[in-house]
Amino acid sequence: MAADADRVLVVRTDERVAAPAAQTPGMRREQAIADEHRWVGAVRTEPDTLSGWHHHGDYDTYIYVVSGRIRIEFGPGGREHAAAGADDFVHVPPRVVHREGNPDLTEAHAVLVRVGSGPSLINVEGPVDVRDQG
Secondary structure (H helix, E strand, O other): OOOOOOOOOOOOHHHOEEOOOOOOOOEEEEEEEEEOOEEEEEEEEOOOEEOOOEEOOOOEEEEEEEEOEEEEEEOHHHOEEEEEEOOOEEEEOOOOOEEEEEOOOOOEEEEEEEEOOOOOOEEOOOOOOOOOOO
């Protein structure tokens, strides 16, 4: 659903749609608002789930963790990580290769906001930082 420049928009739970990008098993991404420069939605991540390596192109990604915990692995060899829990905010800069998951035994729920342009999901083989590759 695209936002209208001069109207307030409310997107109800039953109006969200599955995110157009490929879904990761154990992760349900729902799109609420999207246009060529932003993507807003939610993700629910089942316990003990880990995505594949990817980055979000030229998009800045902002995450608000509603409930549960998430862990994001990144950096050379994927050896760095960031953990966030309920009421935490996370920023993933453009082109930072990472993978995320839920290390806990309960579902995690987060709100995602992406701001940028171009493809919003690029799957990659491994944790190579592509920021210096153009």
